[in-house]
Amino acid sequence: MAGPLELTEAGTGAPLVLLHAFPLVPDMWAPQVEALSSRWRVVTPFLDFTRHPSMEAMADAVAELVRGLDAGPVVVGGLSMGGYVTMALLGRHPELVRAAVLADTRDGPDSDEVRERRTRQQAQVAAEGTTPVVEAMAEALPGPTTKRERPEVVAHVRELMGRVAPEWVIAALEAMKVRTGSTGVLAASAVPVLVVVGDEDTVSPPGVARDMAAAAPSGRLAVVAGAGHLSNLENPVAFNAELEAFLS
Ligand code: MLT
DSSP, X not given: OOOOOOEEEEOOSEEEEEEOOTTOOGGGGHHHHHXXXXXXXXXXXXXXXXXXXXXXXXXXXXXXXXXHHTSSSEEEEEETHHHHHHHHHHHHOGGGEEEEEEXXXXXXXXXXXXXXXXXXXXXXXXXXXXXXXXXXXXXXXXXXXXXXXXXXXXXXXXXXXXXXXHHHHHHHHHHHHHOOOOTTTTTTOOSOEEEEEETTOSSSOHHHHHHHHHHSTTEEEEEETTOOSOHHHHSHHHHHHHHHHHHO
């Protein structure tokens, strides 16, 4: 039995479920919890891929969590890997989603090149632990503006990434590597979808976000200035403004 997802929650109101990125932890949502928990019950689970080892299994675990909130369909948002899970949820359990927020993510599967990189990373983590992969990701994900003007954000990202265990990193890489993607899910969606992207995101670039927003019948695009792949942490003021406008 894989069991329920561990979660933290803050605030009262309608639930807002936020799904974290890789290789990060639910605390990456702290700026959104702070901004929104006076009006929303912000629920941030840890996506434990060692127990739910695929996007489909993780989407089913999130579905179980949503049912347990006993609040009907809820707003679900995810950044990057969290977006992969959100789209899998939207495809498998559309009746549980009231609206979706997809940040710095993509609806297609990995390219062969990315799959090969993930396999190399898995071997590296098995041999050396998480440090080399964390160092590489902490350099690769934030945009140049953040690195130049807000080095404390990069240090915070590195600290958050330092909390994950090697076996979790290997399992999450596997789930991302084998995912088939959610192409077609957005076109079939019947709920409002906010697609957010940092204008300096090179991992899931603005062009991908634009196409995703255009594919969803009720899609809306928000571009966050001066942010790379971790737009919610790199420019929380702009990210939260877009999120609050969408939620209201
Ligand atoms: C993430 O931020 O979750 C990762 O960049 C996702 C990925 O590696 O595909």
